[in-house]
Amino acid sequence: FRDIPLHPQLVEIGLTDFIRSAGSGPLFYDARSDKGQGAQSQAEKIGKWARSLGVDDPRVQPSHGWRHRFTTLARAVGMDHEKREFILGHALPGLGDTY
Numbered sequence: 001f002r003d004i005p006l007h008p009q010l011v012e013i014g015l016t017d018f019i020r021s022a023g024s025g026p027l028f029y030d031a032r033s034d035k036g037q038g039a040q041s042q043a044e045k046i047g048k049w050a051r052s053l054g055v056d057d058p059r060v061q062p063s064h065g066w067r068h069r070f071t072t073l074a075r076a077v078g079m080d081h082e083k084r085e086f087i088l089g090h091a092l093p094g095l096g097d098t099y
Helices: 008-012 015-022 038-052 062-076 081-088
Strands: none
Touching: 008 015, 038 062, 062 081
């Protein structure tokens, strides 16, 4: 479980309603029909889409690159390190000591 901030426009276009109506399981693919590929299959589809937009350097992994881009932008606007790492799903050393 992870709390993440949502841009008001995502709420406006109905993302939270979509999430509430989805029930348990993955939000953006049907786990019953993905032939055991799951999130990896979806990541590959997103990667192909990104490549179709011109991200064609074979050394760049588009989905992983977006994590780096988020980190760069978060630093540029002064986002708190702990919040940035939490959004990315990184465990912070010593985080348990803060409870």
